[in-house]
Amino acid sequence: MPTETQSLRKLGFLTIGLFDGDDPRPGHESTLRVLELGEQLGFDSAWVRHRHLQYGISSPVAVLAAATQRTSRIELGTAVIPLGWENPLRLAEDLATVDVLSGGRLNPGVSVSPPMHYEDVRGALYPDTGDREDFGYDRVSRLLSLIRGERASTFSGVEGIETFSDRVQPHSPGLAGRLWYGGASTRSAIWTGQAGMNYLTSSVVRAEEGSTDFESIQLSHVRAFRSHHPDGARARVSQGLVVIPTDSATAGQRAKYEDYAAKRLPRTKTPQGPGGLLFSRDYVGTSAEIASQLYQHAAFREIDEVAFALPFTFEHEDYVQILTDLATRLGPELGWKPAS
Secondary structure (H helix, E strand, O other): OOEOOEOOOEEEEEEOOOOEOOEOHHHHHHHHHHHHHHHHOOOOEEEEOOOOOOOOOOOHHHHHHHHHOOOOOOEEEEEEEEHHHOOHHHHHHHHHHHHHHHOOOEEEEEEOOOOOOHHHHHHHHOOOOOOOOOOOOHHHHHHHHHHHOOOOOOOOEEEOOEEEOOOOOOOOOOHHHHOEEEOOOHHHHHHHHHHOOEEEEEOEEEOOOOOOOHHHHHHHHHHHHHHOOOOHHHOOEEEEOEEEEOOOOOHHHHHHHHHHHHHHHHHHOOOEOOOOEEEOOOEEEOHHHHHHHHHOOOOHHHOOEEEEEOOOOOOHHHHHHHHHHHHHHHHHHOOOOOOO
8 A cells, every 4th residue: 555665546627617507518528638648647546526417517428429539548547436216227227338538547536415406406307206215235246236237137049139138238337347436434334335336435425323534434444345355455455635736836826726726625624515525625835845744644544546636626737737637746746657
């Protein structure tokens, strides 16, 4: 695991892909350019957030389908698709299609819970079945089984001139092993391990058992996941903190980044909302400064791959600077080497 004498194995980044509601194309194009830049800089993975009924990417699978045609090496992920909005069978078809188009580079991240503002969207989302929908882990299990190629239909064979399969098509054999669950609680960490999936942990955890120390809570989730996973200590965990190196930033950019982090700092002091969510602080500074702080981070020391989150509201040129510094300054500080 990363220490000052051990290297970070995989470096990725996460972007939200904001756009103007009156002119959405430039924002989507900017996102695709960011993904292309990530490949050029040697990142191992690029991930997109998922936002419904907001001015962020509502269909990451469609965006990543476009990205498969503009990249050739970098892994492409979702962090995360909320399955409360999805039909697992239809989603399995879409994910498998994009994985085939990418040559086996898709890393779908998912999560479960009722859709946000469910009472407001239920009439449009589930007008006839809203009271009977299951938003628990079984929804993930259904998706996982369908991607693995288990039966989706009791019928297969030829009917007229059409041939029907009893499993999802296309079938992408390696995709199931690249499914991730985005969790923030001990319960989700344990379930993910038992399901044999990979585990995404971000800059948000649930404050459990009275603890308000973000690092120790996140560390306990990583260990709980691995203790219940068939691969044990080798089970894959990716960490997604907000990390903003300033090595090549202008004075104006540095001031903007520091102001951004300062405004978000109060929410890290106490659990937020009815879910008791605890947020990590944002890491802003030179790559040497950030590397030193990460090496002291209890959870970071237990993982060897990351997908650092880009801030929500910055400009395209800010993302270019941040990604360039991540790949050319911070990554090497952590012992990482760019992919070729």
